[in-house]
Amino acid sequence: MxxxxxxxxxxxxxxxxxxxxxxxxxxxxxxxxxxAASVEHTFMVSQVKMTHLCKETLVTVVNGQLPGPAIYVTEGDSVTVHVVNKSPHNITIHWHGVKQWLNCWADGVPMITQLPIQPNQNFTYRFNVIGQEGTLWWHAHVPFLRASLHGALIIRPRNGASSYPFPKPDREVPIIIGDYWQLDLAQAARRMMHGFLFSFANASTINGKLGDLFNCSGVPEDSYVLDVVPGKTYLLRIINAGLFSEFYLKIAGHKFTVVGADANYISPYTTDVIAIAPGETVDALVVADALPGRYYMVALPNQAPLPDTQTPEYTTRGIMQYSNTYSSADDPAGLMSDRGVEEKEEEDKGSSGDVPVAPEMPDIHDTITSYYFHSNLTNLYQTVVPQRVDERLFIVLSLGSICQHGQSCRRGDHNETILIATMNNVSFQDPTGKTPLLEAHYYHTGSVDLMQELPDRPPRAFNFTDEALIPYGPKEMRLEPSYKATMVRRFRHGAVVEMVFQSTAVLQGDSNPMHLHGHNMILLAQGFGNFDAAKDVAKYNLVNPPVKNTILVPNLGWAAIRFVANNPGVWFMHCHYEFHLTMGMAAVFIVEDGPTVNTSLPPPPAHxxxxxxxxxxxxxxxxxxxxxxxx
Known part of the structure; x- marks a missing residue:
């Protein structure tokens, strides 16, 4: 060190x-x-007027567009992005999933790695993309504003598409599932942080389009349209940029072959539905092998069933449409020959008219489909799983409350408390000083060493997934009292860390997409109920577990991961549901320097x-x- x-x-x-x-x-x-090439972009952050659902709204966007511009790079490239902030908000940009090797300064988390970019200021991010291929994305890392400040970051192999470990696609298409808000996003964030009413989006979107399930005075909103040619193969690079919802994605009459997740290759997995939580990315091949026509591409949000609180959730849909001509020449490989008669008849219903075929979607309360989807993901190559474990953490993800005034108050459904989200009963408090934690850590000029340490385990054990804890009542009220602190956890360079994330039923039964900056996580196993080391460790996949930057902890379940703390710096770990993050389900991981220059964090870049x-x-x-x- x-x-x-x-x-x-x-x-x-x-x-x-x-x-x-x-x-x-x-x-x-x-x-x-x-x-290697140098890729350079300028991001002009400003507010533009958009009219949807019969209302004009000021929306904060990059370069006047929603979603923002996609960044295409080849593995090994260097990236420079000049951010010019002409909005009224403080802004940072996070490069979600980019490892930022020895470059924590460019990670883009306000007051964790950098000062926010204030209105009428600018900031330049510089980073290299090394050892990663696939779909990542970028987004604002300030409360709620990532709903409109986001875009794809596509990393192609250095030898081109011919080196993909799957059939070369004829076309690659980003598919970004998101939200549309008519509310002021900054105000919605402030209300939630101060314990007031929750706010919700007005619509869901595919590539910025609301789709024809929404209308303005009876006139349907525009839908995203994907034009396809019979027999061609399309690589869909799917990103969930939504704030609150995991989505199920289906295309009527078609199947997906999943080949990647979070910029890691996956053993090809065929399915008719993709489950994708906020923060996750999925790469999937779709072959245009149906009869010519129009087919709905539907994104349906799921949510925990009763007794969980039910919130507004909006399904959206786009259209996958074939070119107008089709002949045997378009199907030289006989792609249609093995399709069932019933499936062909279903497709025929929509192929001759203007009404697209609609897929049969899972129930909005079906969370098992998500569990099966994520459980079927395995790494394409043998994963190097560290066998030695240096530190073990058991992290309980929960809700709780703090008193608005004083040390004592009535718990339960009372306005004397503020609802918070916690990790091991502590809710993350944003740094209150004027120095970002990374700077304080690097120069030893701050109070990082005196901050609350993330506990190894919760202060008490209980039946974490007891559904009787979901509604307000005497049983959950005993578990509500929590507190806020700027939580950090230090790891020596090279330490192998195993964490078990345990969801709880306290006031909710949600899943939790946990995202770690600066590192990938190896997903060893997941399950429902309470983690039991005596039996669940035997379920660990130590051969080809998936490697991801965002791990979805199942509803009322658990997920076990390992990672190697080998990237020095100050890194954020948090839930990617915006309400959980805003309410404090987060912590800071500090990875110490290694023994050599090239295992130590360099000084901040010039300027x-x-x-x-x-x-x-x-x-x-x-x-x-x-x-x-x-x-």
Whole structure:
């Protein structure tokens, strides 16, 4: 581990260290990357007027579009994105799933890794995409605003599509499932953070289109339309950018072959339904092998059944439509020859008219389909699963409450309390200082060492999945009292960490998509009910478990994961349901430096805005370093 003195080097020494790291990295990238390209974008964040559902709404977007621009890179490329903030909101951009190897400074979490980009300011993100292929995405990492500030980040193999470990598709299509809000998103976030009424979206979307299930004075909203050619294969790069809902996606008369998830290749898995939670990505092949016609692409949100609180959930749909001509020449491989008579007859119903064929969807309260989908995912290649475990954590994901005024209050359905989300009975408190945690950690100038440590386990054991705890009542009220703190957990460099995430029934029965920044997680096993090490460890897949950046912990169930803490820096771990994140289901993981230069976090990049501690001024890093040295 680097000493404290190394954190207060003079500018010249700091520059020398940065140069040494740059040389090491240059040698590494020269060997690995060869002719890697530099990809550059400018993101202009502003508010535009959009009219849907008969109402004009100010929506915060990038470059005037929803979803925002897709970024296409080849593995090994370097990426530069200039963010110009012309909106009235503080903004950061998180590159969801990008490992940011030795580059925590570009991770984009306000007051965790950087100061937010204030209105009329700009900030440049620079990062490399190394050792990853597949579908990731980018989004704002400020409460609720990722609903409209998001886009795809597609990483292609360095040898082109011909090197995919599955049949080369004829076309690749991003499919982003999201929300449309008529409410002011920043205001909705403030209301939730302060324990007031929950707010909900007005519609769901596919690639920004609401679809014909929604209308304005009887006129259907525009639908997303995917034009296909008979016999061709399409790689759908599916992203759930929604705030609150896991979605089921189906296309009438067609099947998916899942080949990737969270930018990792998956053993090909054929299914007629995809389950995708907020934060997750799924790559799936679809062959246009139905009779010519129009077929609905339906995204249906699921939610926990009663006695869980039922919230507004909106199904949306787009259309997959074939070109107008079809002949045997379009089906040289006889793709239609093995399709059942009943299936063909169902497709014929919609192929001759204007009304698309609709798929039969799961029930909105069907959570088993999600469990089966995620349980069927295995890694295409043998996964290197660390056998030695250095640290074990049992993380209980729950709801609780704190008193609005004073130390005591009536629990249950009373306005004396504020509802919060917790990990091991602690709700994450956003840092209250003026220095981001990463800066305080790097320079040893803050109080990171004095912050609350994420406990290894909850303060008490109980029947975590007892459905009697879902409604307000005496049974759950005993478990409600919680507290808020800026929770951190330190790991030595290279430590192998095993975590079991346990969902609870306290005031809810939700699943929980848990996302870890800066690292991938190996999903060893999952199940319903309470985790029991005596029997459940035997279920661990130690051969080809899926590797993901977002793990969906099943409704009233558990998931066991391992990861190697080998990327030094300060990393956010949180639930990707926005209401859980806003209410505090989060923690900060600090990975210490390793013993060498190329296992230690480099200094902040040039012109990285840093708070220097006087008069609220933001200064470029060279002036802040001089200030810190003089101090």
């Amino acid at each position: 680097a000493s404290m003195e190394s954190r207060s080097l003079p500018r010249a020494a700091a520059t020398s260290m940065a140069l040494a790291i740059a040389i090491v990295f240059l040698i590494y990238t020269t060997e690995r990357l060869g002719d 990285f805005p840093t708070y220097c501690g006087h008069d609220n001024n933001l200064l470029p890093d060279e002036l802040c370093l001089q200030t810190k040295k003089d101090a």
